[in-house]
Amino acid sequence: MIRRCIEHIYEYLISRQCMHIPRHIAIIQDGNRRYAKKRGIATSSGHRAGADRTEEVLEWAQELGIRHITLYTFSTENFTRSDEEVQNLFALFKEKLSRISIDERVHKYGIRIQMIGDKDMLPDDLRGAVEQAEAATAHYDNFYLNMALAYGGRNEMLRTTAKILDDVRKKKIKREDITPELFEENLYGNSVSLPPVDLIIRTGNECRTSNFLPWLANGHESAVYFCAPYWPMFRKLDMLRAIRVYSERQEMKKRSAC
Template sequence: MLEAVRRRVLRVYERLLERELSGAPAHVAVIQDGNRRYAREEGGEATDGYSAGARTTERMLDWCADLGVEELTLYAFSTENFDRPPEQQEHLFDLIESKLREFADREEVHDREVRIRAIGEVDRLPARVREAVDYAERRTAGYDRFTLNVALAYGGRAELLSAARDVARAVERGDLSADEVDVAAIEERLYRGPARDVDLIIRTGGDERTSNFLPWHANGNEAAVFFCSPYWPEFRRVDFLRAIRTYESRQASWRQSRAERALALVRSLGDVELVEARQVLARFRDALPGEVEELDGEDGQVAD
């Protein structure tokens, strides 16, 4: 009886959360932490946790499709995972291989036109996993409605170091001048990465760190970050909705800060033409309407 009531309350809360949301981030990245701890608490082996986490991954794809997310990046295997016991690595490789092939053949994947891509140092993976990557990418290469990135043998610091060394070598050879080193020069030397900058990072399992995950694509884009306590196998749709609410709050705060800076700039204008000030204010009128009105004259111009 108590469990039935709890489920009903959860469903109501989930509906309320969904009504509060005005949209969804275009690109969500997930650090799927807590699989092994979940298994230990359930009295099973670490491999049982990875299998349970894979089921959550399948549900996550459905949630993204329902809510309008356009790109999902999953941290499936980091470069640090190579330090784990061989039997755990082998189980993960088996799971990744089977899931890549399974996803590539799923009817829903083709109905929703999901493109599957692997990012990271894929050449470090066993041949069977590389073959599964190639199979999934070939099967879905023609799609562009939704992108699923699977981060395999991925490490953000290694990626940035590799790009920096490549730039240094190009400068040393004379192929690139120091003045030409810009964002584009770095980006073209990164691993093949996500199609979009990351809007929201989710980490399950209770730890509050991003663990070397997509530093160029996320932190540089001021991505929102949502840390939550459920282990990845326990992650629910309601948790995902709460993460999106955090993203929307972060975006609102960011717009507010920009609007406040714009208003401060306008207030400091002295001999700048008023028409230019009006153009600045117009961009942020919806963010801080009350304060903007205080700076408007009766004829719609900025009061000096």
């Protein structure tokens, strides 16, 4: 109780230092398996604890007015994990996604669900749950929850490049039409709204961005915040600290421009 009261005070003090709120935060949710090992519980229980924490984080984002949250949910490299772990993860994703269309918070706050990644790599039942969640929330535009599933930064760049080259071959566009703006427009197609990333957060004491959203993050020089807590232990205080880093960076830009 005392510790939570102290955290509330810290949250208030840090929030006063957050003069700028990022529009788009991308989160690498690292540490579920290490959290499970530390607690002596099954890996699947660690992933479930992480999924539960994700729901809390989305509530904090809504409170703070962060319109876009992109979660690195499952990478293309994660397919190399054991079949049991992958199947448990897919079952967890399907369960959470299936609840979205009836979640009162989603409809109350107008949250749109979007997936980025290679849908063809997902099993049919999970792909169906994704498409159902996207369809049920397609008319909302207050907040966006973007799930990076079967996602890889290099794969994203290759798929986009191939699409543009195909358009050139079909004479839909000319070579001279290829610009950074055109490339960005073709990243996810017209059905997905994803602005440049302002801030990347990575949990689990890993100091790397793992090729996450290379064009929208690295290409736009987003701020980066690495923190020690495993994802299931991530707190609102940690999120506010990350936003403070972004805010301080924005203030530095303003001073440099003067």
